[in-house]
Amino acid sequence: MKVAKYSFLAVLFCVLFILTSCGLGGKGKNSNEYNRVQAAEIEEPTEDVTIEFWTYSDGWRAPISHFESIHPKIKINHVKIDFDSIAGEYQKALAAGEGPDILFFDSAYYSQFTTGEYLEDLLKEPYYAGRYEKDFPKDMWESNKSIDGKRLLAMTFLTSPVVTYYRSDVMQENGFPSEPEEFGKFIEESENLLGISKKLKSKGQYIFQMPTDIISLSGSYSGIFDEKLKFVRDSDLFVKALDMAREIKRLDLAIGVNIVEEAGKEAVRNEELVMVLGIGSWGTNTIKNYAPEQAGKWRVTVPPLGLKAWYSDTKLAINAQSNNKKWAWLFVEYVATQQEGGENIDMISGYYPARRNLKVMLRENEFYGNQLIQPLIEDLAEEMVQYKQTPIDERALEIFNKEIDMAIGSKVDSHKAIKDISNKIESTLKKEREALLKGK
The missing domain is CATH 3.40.190.10 (Periplasmic binding protein-like II)
Known part of the structure; x- marks a missing residue:
């Protein structure tokens, strides 16, 4: 039987569409069109800081551009790595005490990084991510914790029901x-x-x-x-x-x-x-x-x-060995709480306040007989359990x-x-x- 092989291929196919279908490649908006939410009062850097961000997608131009417009001293260096190679690259870099400041995970390979001290605990100072706990489904929040449930290792960006x-x-x-x-x-x-x-x-x-x-x-x-x-x-x-x-x-x-x-x-x-x-x-x-x-x-x-x-989700985490952790958190927070204002089509925001965007909910899909698909997906997301x-x-x-x-x-x-x-x-x-x- 080839269940394992096919499950992996399905996930691989999934990630090729995640960011292209969620609207991240669209035009950015002016910063005054957003209500910026900040979990912790982290002061802006006085000198230029570069944050290394590894992903398997190149759909980040608009959110990075907008983030940098509201944090002019912070630059995001986006590095794209092939999906089938990124887990191995993460493992090698982290084991060597190196790697990016921010890691972008897919649930297809996240399980390999849920032990050890490689990922920063986002519940502690200066992040205090716990104040967002009620803004995410309980099962999703718990799924991003360490095995012992004491540390929050990542925050979900987008999730997908079957x-x-x-x-x-x-x-x-x-x-x-x-x-x-x-x-x-x-x-x-x-x-x-x-x-x-x-x-x-x-x-x-x-x-x-x-x-x-x-x-x-x-x-x-x-x-x-x-x-x-x-x-x-x-x-x-x-x-x-x-x-x-x-x-x-x-x-x-x-x-x-x-x-x-x-x-x-x-x-x-x-x-x-x-x-x-x-x-x-x-x-x-x-x-x-x-x-x-x-x-x-x-x-x-x-x-x-x-x-x-x-079925799957994508999430962000901070390298515990990073020298720019607090600045990295600003971007993790920005993405996880959907501050770019993108319209997530065919996927579901992990962050409750960004769900059920009216414009997306009313969008008919011509290929599917003008069916309103997003309401169905949103409803399914409310009933599924992310383990x-x-x-x-x-x-x-x-x-x-x-x-x-x-x-x-x-x-x-x-x-x-x-x-x-x-x-x-x-x-x-x-x-x-x-x-x-x-x-x-």
Whole structure:
């Protein structure tokens, strides 16, 4: 099974759209059009200061320009690094006592940096970020803390719930509900989801990319470990997901390609893949870019089975070894509290006061039949849970994906299979879990 590979590729595809879809590349506004909020009274530098800022995106021209206009002595040196290289570059730099003043993280690799003393605690002086705690969802705020919950290591910029993209015309032609709200309610039932898949397969069309689609969605919904580092996927949700995966494989209901691969793009263009589930709201432009000629035929709705799940986020942190920490904080604060005033389209601001921008909420998307998409995404963000990531997530997923792949092809009772996988992960990672809980 290739769940791990595809999850990574999906996240990689995600980050290519995060900043281009959120309006950061637009024109900046005059500083008097903004109400600047400052968490701590940090005096401006008397001499020029340069802040090194590493990201994987080049969409920062406007916010940096505006920030520098209100902090004329502070210059932001933006360094772009390829997404697939940036985590490694961070690790090398931090281990050498070097690196940028500000680090831009994606949840795809943030878990590697949640231990140790590499990231500054934003709760302490002079940042006092704790005064913003009520301005962020509680789960999001806690997800950015250290394993022991005592330090705030980062602040979320943008976050993305899971959504479902589907061909409304295909659903209507085959006698299924086609409008977003009706269709969303219809696919809450697994029987309906499988019913759609069976009927469309007879016409050479598919709604599943892989047999593991529902398992991956369930993973986005539940996370991996709880606050005590207990593996959380030993539940009825995953028993049901495994049963569905077996049925999808038995009936050959998955097309066998992934949306981020060229074969997946072709499947969309050829009208073979007519639904995409389990990816983040960042993907709204994806289908449009793949098949612009299908304008008006696609819609966006909630995830199947009622699983209001979190997909990914981006966040900023300060290098604990920086010599410019307090000046770096001014930029972190500026970005996290959305002071640039950008319109976040298809993504959700972590900062509550910047959510539900009226202009964005009323924007119709022509490709999706003039659907108002942002209200749906905002509502989903209110219901999803953003869970804490840990340094052992990647290893746990490697074991989980391998064992799930074998379980799908076996005849072992689903309850027993899920229980066995959970036990294997907890026993294999016992020492690592204990060390993390002890703060080692």
